[in-house]
Amino acid sequence: MADPTPDQDLVERCRNGDEEAARILFDRFVERLLVLARRRISQRLASRVDPEDIVQSVFRTFFERLKNDQFVIDDQDDLMKLLVRITVHKTLRQVAFHKAAKRDPSLETAQTDHTQEQLAQVLDEEPSPETIVAFMDQLEFFFAQLKPLDRQILELKMQGHSSEEIAEKLGTYDRKVRRVLERIRTVALTDSGHLPS
Structure with missing residues (x-):
């Protein structure tokens, strides 16, 4: 032994x-x-x-x-x-x-x-620790690809804020927030083959 x-x-x-x-x-x-x-x-x-x-x-x-x-x-x-x-x-x-x-x-x-x-x-x-680490690494990598404003919008969306609330917080327009979120969905779909939850 x-x-x-x-x-x-x-x-x-x-x-x-x-x-x-x-x-x-x-x-x-x-x-x-x-x-x-x-x-x-x-x-x-x-x-x-x-x-x-x-x-x-x-x-x-x-x-x-x-x-x-x-x-x-x-x-x-x-x-x-x-x-x-x-x-x-x-x-x-x-x-x-x-x-x-x-x-x-x-x-x-x-x-x-x-x-x-x-x-x-x-x-x-x-979830298993391996799943958590893999998810966090993928999420960090995905966030790193985004422009600062896009990243802010996505973070707020993930926290449960509506497009209108995000626009108000960031001093921008609701339509712009919706466009950014649509673009992020498209990028996520292209990268991973499915929409982010």
């Missing part, structure tokens, strides 16, 4: 309640996870979603589930991959929560119980 890696040794010490090992593990990974969380948070949400809070939550979850024997760390890279998955998942949940909260309150109160139930169900579903 192979000797345990340094990470595996740290993990086992943490599992047994060794606080020094937990501190070492935290110090070793915290900066990389902060960078990862920051990359997933748009500038508009930066004032509402704190990467440090997310990473603290990542480590709380990790240590708690580790003590309950819910993780198996076999390979040298398993620990980093696991922490990345937890970070991406928690970051996306926070972003989804705050984007939903930015919608017009009057629209939210008009929703039926059934609609709210469906939304809660969607937010509770847990």
Whole structure:
């Protein structure tokens, strides 16, 4: 049987309640996870979603589930991959929560119980970390192709704003917003073969 890696040794010490090992593990990974969380948070949400809070939550979850024997760390890279998955998942949940909260309150109160139930169900579903990372990478790549104004319009549309609201916020015309969204749909259709949801 192979000797345990340094990470595996740290993990086992943490599992047994060794606080020094937990501190070492935290110090070793915290900066990389902060960078990862920051990359997933748009500038508009930066004032509402704190990467440090997310990473603290990542480590709380990790240590708690580790003590309950819910993780198996076999390979040298398993620990980093696991922490990345937890970070991406928690970051996306926070972003989804705050984007939903930015919608017009009057629209939210008009929703039926059934609609709210469906939304809660969607937010509770847990896509695989690989799916999340792939989606985020594709989305970032797609956004990078857009002009700044087009990107702003798409972001607002994804947050649930109507064309009229977007035009008002950006000081432009409703017709222009509709044209931009139509152009974005065309580009998305050309690139991926289907319309963006």
